[in-house]
Amino acid sequence: xxxxxxxxxxxxxxxxxxxxxxxxxxxxxxxxxxxxxxxxxxxxxxxxxxxxxxxxxxxxxxxxxxxxxxxxxxxx
Numbered sequence: 001x002x003x004x005x006x007x008x009x010x011x012x013x014x015x016x017x018x019x020x021x022x023x024x025x026x027x028x029x030x031x032x033x034x035x036x037x038x039x040x041x042x043x044x045x046x047x048x049x050x051x052x053x054x055x056x057x058x059x060x061x062x063x064x065x066x067x068x069x070x071x072x073x074x075x076x
Contacts (some may be wrong), residue, residue: 003049
């Protein structure tokens, strides 16, 4: 599974980790969270942090900002 977090630019910290199958699914979850929120969406960024092997519990780290590379359009 891939690991993600939402970074709060105003608070200068990230939220809890969550898992998703890929960037598109993570972006869908991010969009759902942002739709329910009353805060300015521009204050937050979605980051991919790495992967966890659920059988061995090995974690590989790699960080990039998903919100710069992927946009999920309505209906996808």
